[in-house]
Amino acid sequence: MRMITLQEAKQTTIRREDLSADLARIIREEHSKKVDILPDWDLNGWMLTPRDYVGFIPLTADVALNILPKVGLSNLFRMLEVAYDIPFTTDDGTIHANSFNEFYERLALIFARRVLARGRKGFYREYLAQEDSFGFVREQINLPNMLRRPWRASIDCRYHEHTADISDNQILSWTFERVLRSGLCSDAGAQLIRRAYREIGQHALAQPFRPTDCLHRKYNRLNLDYQGLHALAFFFLEHTGPDYHAGDHMMLPFLVDMDKLFERFVYRWLLNHLPDQWLLQAQERVPIGDGNDQHYDIDLVLRDAATGQVRAVLDTKYKTPEKASNADINQVVAYAESRHCSQGILVYPSHIDSLGNYRVGEKQVHCLWFDVTHPNLKQAGDQFLNALGAPERQ
Helix, strand or coil: CEEEEEECCCCEEEECCCCCHHHHHHHHHHCCCCEEEEEECCCCEEEEEECCEEEEEECCCCEEEEEECCCCHHHHHHHHHHHCCCCCEECCEECCCCCHHHHHHHHHHHHHHHHHHHHHHCCCCEEEEEEEEECCCCCEECHHHHHHCCCCCCEEEEEEEEECCCHHHHHHHHHHHHHHCCCCCCHHHHHHHHHHHHHHHCCCCCCCCCHHHHCCCCCCCCCCCHHHHHHHHHHHHHHECCCEEECCEEECCEEEEHHHHHHHHHHHHHHHHCCCCEEEEEEEEEEECCCCCEEEEEEEEEEECCCCCEEEEEEECCCCCCCCCHHHHHHHHHHHHHCCCCEEEEEECCCCCCCCEEEECCEEEEEEECCCCCCCHHHHHHHHHHHHCHHHHC
16 A cells, blocks of 8 residues: 655645545545645645644555654654553563554554453353243243244243353454454454454454443453453544445544544543642533533543642643634633632643743633653653642742
């Protein structure tokens, strides 16, 4: 597959011999929310500008867009590791990858190896209620069915079957199906992934699941290791786009929404590093209006652990402006008002000297940054955490 490489939020001119009018039409009609495209008459080509998405978009069976992050691949991997609480490591240490495709494949191979390891121990099973007809009694006779059809010689029964064809395993099968259809894995990597898919497929059929189906599941001592498997499944399913058909080939886009990733990354980082005297809530919903039919979804709410009092509201902004916009300031002020606190904090992804602090009535708005372009994310996180305490000391 021929890759057209772009960089997030950066305009790139592609000559018409490399991007035909038909491919440009596909981008404009099917991917305009991900990539802006305009004609470049001077250079007889197209100007492509990805929005806040990185990853892989197949255009045809032979051509795809490869969108690289402006934060760099190594920092992207670290952000994903923190945001999804998944250690992207193997036996020999942290994953090293030179491209998004390589990173995707290595993560898929970790998923496959863990599923195969679970298969060697036996996949988790549950007793599920079933109904069927037999020539003998199995557990309990289904008397209402028998009375409706008394002429039948077979016996309708209700029984329980100890089966591995349950949602815990069906999620894994569905995830493998999506991974294999991405087109991002090499032939060698796909062999192991197909092997794991066949292994789990013998026990559980692939059925469609939403990414959220992987979250907040119940675990016990017999299936505790499924928590990590479902976390990996959530990662793959959340970033896998809808089906794309190209002739006999079926490929799936794999895209990371950097705006959402930045929000999730900041939340998970703070959750792991905040002192014990703080409590942090993500996506707190606050009803507004007389009928409570409208609401705010506040990115992050910071509370005093001892009293439960809201000390600050945080709104992440994945952009690099010269100064905070009136709209951003008004938004975080409204959030602070809804939570009856005086501190509103706007969090940006890179160091911007011109960002300042503002006062709107009794509300203080502070502009901070978690510099995800920093070569040492831990150091950048420590700097952000130190700055986060500054509003409270004023």
